[in-house]
Amino acid sequence: MATTPKTTTDMITLTIDGKSATVPKGTLVIEAARQVGVMVPHFCYHPKLSPDANCRMCLVEIEKMPRLQTSCSTQVAEGMVVKSASSSVAQEARKSVLDFILANHPLDCPVCDQGGRCDLQDFSHEYTATTSRFKELKRVFQKEYFSPLIETQMNRCVQCLRCVRYCDQVMDVKALAPVGRGTLTEIKAFGTHELDCEFCGGCVQICPVGAITSRLSMYEFRPWMLKRTDSICGYCGDGCQITFQTKNNNLIEVNSTHGAGRNNGDLCARGYFGYHVSVHPDRLTSPLIREGDNFQPVQWEEALELVARRLSEIKATHGPDAVGGLITGRCTNEDVYVFQKFMRGVIGTNHIDSSVRYGHLNGVRALQRVQGTHQWTVSFEDILAADVLLLVGTNVTETNPITGLKVKEAVKRRGAQLITIETLEPAIGAMSNIVNLSRHHFGVNPDAYAAAILGILKGVLDQQAIDPELSTKAHGYFNDISAQLETISWPVIEGVTGSAASAYKEAAESFAKGQKVVILVGPGVLRISGGFGMMMNLLDLLILTGKLTKPGCGLAPLAEENNDQGTFEMGGVGDVLPGGKPVGDREARKALSQAWGRPVPDSPGASLPQMIEEAQKGKLKALFIVGENPRGSLPPSSGIQQALENLEFLVCQELFLTETAKNAHVILPACSYAEKDGTFTNTEGHLQPVRRAIEPVGESRPDWEVFSALSVLMGDAMEYGEVKEIGKEIHNLLPGTRTLGPGPLPSKPDPSAIARYVSSEYKRDLAARYQVPSCASSNSKGVTLTISQSLFHSGKFSLKAKGLMQVESEGKLYLHPEEAARRGLGDGDRVKVMNSLGEMSTTVSFRERIPQGVGVFPEHFDQEIRRLLPYAVDQETQVPYCRLTEVRIEKVTAS
Amino acid sequence: MSRYPVKRSALLPLLNLAQREEGFVSEPAMREIAKILDLTPPQVFETVTFYTMFNLKPIGRFHLQVCKSLMCALVGSDNVVGWIQKKLGIGPGQTTSDKTFTLSVVECLGSCGTGPMMQVNDDYYEQLSEEKVGRVLDDLKRDGTCSLKTGPFMYPQPLGK
Amino acid sequence: MAKYEKILLNNMEQPGYTGSLADYERAGGYQALRTVLKDMQPDQVIEVVKKSGLRGRGGAGFPTGVKWGFIPKDHPGPKYLCCNADESEPGTFKDRQLMERDPHQMLEGMAITCFAIGAQTAYIYIRGEFRLGAKILERAIQEAKTAGYLGDNVLGSGLTINIFVHQGAGAYICGEETALLESLEGKRGLPRFKPPFPATHGLYQKPTVVNNVETMANIPHIINRGGEWFASIGSPPKSCGTRVFCLSGHVKRPGNYEVPMGITFRELIYELGGGMRGDKPLKAFIPGGASAPFLTPEHLDVKMDFESVALAGSMLGSGGVTVMEDGTSMVWAALRLMEFFYHESCGKCTPCREGSSWLVQTLQRIWGKRGRPEDIGVLEELCGNIAGRTVCAFGEAEVAPILSTLRHWRGEYDALIREAQETMPRSKEIPVLTH
Ligand SMILES: Cc1cc2nc3c(=O)[nH]c(=O)nc-3n(C[C@H](O)[C@H](O)[C@H](O)COP(=O)(O)O)c2cc1C
Ligand code: SF4
């Protein structure tokens, strides 16, 4: 329901078609009816939207009311007597509404993609609308090109405005316009322009008829031919439930059932239009073995035997630690689990790393250190219920769009106060922009987040908004932090962040006053230098204001890849065992080796940056890379290229021939998420089932099967018949952590961990964290360039999704129009971007929301951009930082 | 804009202003207004298209709007269209080749007692006759204005005045 | 002609009266506002207006004092007054005169209303075509502000009352009070469903009163001369006071006539209006704007008050009386009005949106001699399926001309259809569905 759940517990009893219903006050009649099994036909009503009562289909008779009432806009009242199906007047009225709608409807059901799942069809059938007496002219709208992905058939429109309202109320994008007046109103974009929006597909999903349809699946199916498979989206950490619709093993479309999953049936462009990645013609279909500069397709047996032999040889000659493994957070929990078991148990090394290392690790490590659990202590429901939300360095509507929807709903509909520390500035554009909803916005440069966080902390101190119990319970902690903050002067913070002390104080006061406070942190923090320290300081903020252990409050780092959180939990990081315990934990190691019947190595595992170093030094001889592409992700300055070239043996298990795979000796074709079973753990820590929708493409195989087969060939068999057996093994190993329920069970902070932290643990790096890092003050000539995630892409994976490529097919340098103007650059100009590390050429594109002095380039494209990125590694968490740099921009004059 | 607690309320006033300046509401104007009011261009566009006074395309210097609703029709508004057509050679929806006049027929303009009538840009011309229409058109073309415009409105005129 | 005392048009009919502040003050203007600010509590003002029996002059005739009484007293945030100056109902042109000729009268009424309901801000929503009216109002507001009747600290009372003119842009529906609010919020003028009512969730979802220009203009007089005085005029208890009736159509002297409610149509048309043009017989008249069902010569002696007209099967509506002489085709008249309604339907509700295009095309066919015998049944049924099933009262309004002409002059429809059946081959002309 669109309105906020009423806090009042008043219940109201009424009668609907003779059935008694007891519902909370404020419930709409149509909803009360549904609860007692009375389905009132409707078009414009939708539980996600505020009622508009325009279609007049849901008319019911209510005793003591003079005329028919729309049940979608009428609230229940005590003793109300409602007649729907039992009212002949209401039934007549509905019939006449259908009559009116059909009068102007083209009745082109045979060529309509909605045919078979169309409300208009269904109701017409139910109300057997007599053959229309409409003998006049039907309105005919001129067909206009609407967008690359979405098509409109305005002649079919029933003008319920669900699409328009969804785009506004839920998405906050406002890209759709009901144009004109009266019966000639049609849904358009701006002027005669094509649709420019987030392409969430929401309008397609919410249209009750076939007026807005997806071009990707146009005319390809009749709904009843489709096989449905509920699964989880493979793009980001939000973990949306999707339904694959397939026909003869072809992916026809993807959508999400209303109310389904953590996403409540909403999707983003990646989820809705990005599914073709699985069936891209470039998919690797058979194992490949390097022969000179070329790859030769071979049988699985041959490839596997080669891999098994080489790994065994290297292990025998150089020891198990000469082998390293890297796996992607896109794999299922089961894949990751079996992989790390293979590395630890069969090879005998802890040299395992994964995409978690690229940033998410900063989040979970900090959580673990301060609150004893590596998971969120809040859930999406807590975001919705929050009264204060603090977002730091998270362009959430692009990186985690569904989390973004929760934030939008909390702010727009439930009145939460939003505080943002973010590079992007408020500006209306073709995509929603969370800072537009912000009450306290700190627009800081990408390298000044740390200073802004200190500003809030200092504000809390200045406003004396400290948890009163703290000074007694953790006197030393409080004093030390206060002392540290004292050493930082307001002018310094103001100078670095450009925001006034008073603004920080106000925001700090709002924050401290909040009863339910959630902090969301994104890649802007997690993936830049000092990320770990910022996470720690935000946890301090929660402790200082007494919120860390309060229900409904917590710090939530957002996972970028769909299973980053699960990958960490499955031990996909060298020094972490399944369940999140450190490798150094002897008890945990013991338990694990007992369960496995194999020793678990105790030497600490190398991180990816360390493995690169080892390989460069020649100590690491072999790498087994699963679904990762470090050459694509890291800048050349990391030394990755030389490291890969130094290796004696490189195996890549992949969907596509990536930059990294090109260096491999053997390439093994793997299944995508659409072709395998298993589970993903979303950013909230919620475990969800992934289901096979189509048969594996070519000869590709699920990842776990490959590891299992290799173990057999290496003489140390981990045999699993099916993926469920792996699930069971994990379940037995980690009791209580794997519940496939409807929602997550957020973990609770561990009081003993917090006590440890506030008594001594905090001292370790306090001084380093409580310092305003010097920011590269961009000289007037240069701009600060940051790479960032685009809404339409996810890693490099989505570059193979034809729908998404139609929306965004190349990387561009995004600049504020005025910044560009200052440099004499126009939209679409070719430029050279350079610094001491290298140069690249690209095209300029305008974005109002990017502040002056900053340039943004989506990280998915152009390997070239990485040459300009300096590389640094976090001392504490070994997270490689390569997101920010200073560049000069020069216009390329066409020659 | 300070007149309204919510920015969007200034949309119609700004659109009116834009039309005043350019004679129609252009796309750049809509984008500009969207920016001022923190709206998306489609939000401005949908509003523009709902109201009949906004022109999305350039029109003549003088917009002749003849009321065709029943009350004016009873007293001969259809003739007015005919007279104009005869004089200027344009029908409803058309513009003279010199871009001076555009003719539209519109619904009730609130001067039903003094029909037939037409509005030309900001001004009302009421109780029209063929001769009067002729004079109005001539004056407008020549002087850019015409003394036959009416208002402040009072009808019937009090006796003795 | 000076048979009845004029209340609203009195000033402006005085020779030399320009409507300037000085003129208005000379005629006793702004005394009521002084009285109210000096001697009265808001509740007392509302009481006086309730007692006066004043009913809204915009069309619906809702008791004004009662409407004000719905505004929550202890509401913490802002409240608003909106003066409905959209005057778009075909046949109505009184507000235009009240605004252009004596703007301070309504401004004073608005200021008093603001005081009564506790509003600091009021908007005059004036239809976009009334440029002159808007200019005159702007100027008058400026004058009043300078003289201390508006602005901060009105007449030293410490109260703030600001009035702003807001111009529409061509949409009849924006006269409907909730559509007016939407439009004032910068949106498309689509009516909102009720409840909630504007009194609690109006402009910007704040408590709001919407009143017509003429309603507002009455307020100073009621304050000056008392509720009882007003209630004694016209035909009490339900139809108190005078009304400015707008006479149009085939009469000798069309125009605005202010008379006490309760005189007969005959008196208005034949005495004040001087009778029919060319002394032809009267065939039909509309008693209250385009939305009011047509009446016949038989109804000439109906009294012009709310109940009597309702009893006759029509309504007093906005006060626009349009007269049609013998020879006027009622099918054509209904069609002209239907074209208006089709053009103006906002498109929100299915029955109104689709029904209006269906009705207009059917009428066009009948009028174009391409009717079919079954058309009349279809018309009647469609009208039945629209009225009462829409968000706003437009639905009832648009079917009124058709249903009433069908009721009284069905023969004319039959004749046209019969002719169509007889004249073969059919006319080639095809109606085109456009705006
Ligand atoms: C379709 C429609 C059009 C209306 N147009 C007007 C109008 O132009 N002017 C007006 O004052 N009221 C108009 N009204 C009436 C208003 O909704 C509202 O009742 C009135 O402004 C209230 O003011 P009052 O109580 O002073 O009459 C219209 C109502 C409807 C349903
Ligand atoms: S009845 Fe007509 S005018 Fe009124 S809201 Fe519905 S569609 Fe709009």
Ligand code: FES
């Ligand atoms: S569902 Fe109630 S009016 Fe459309």
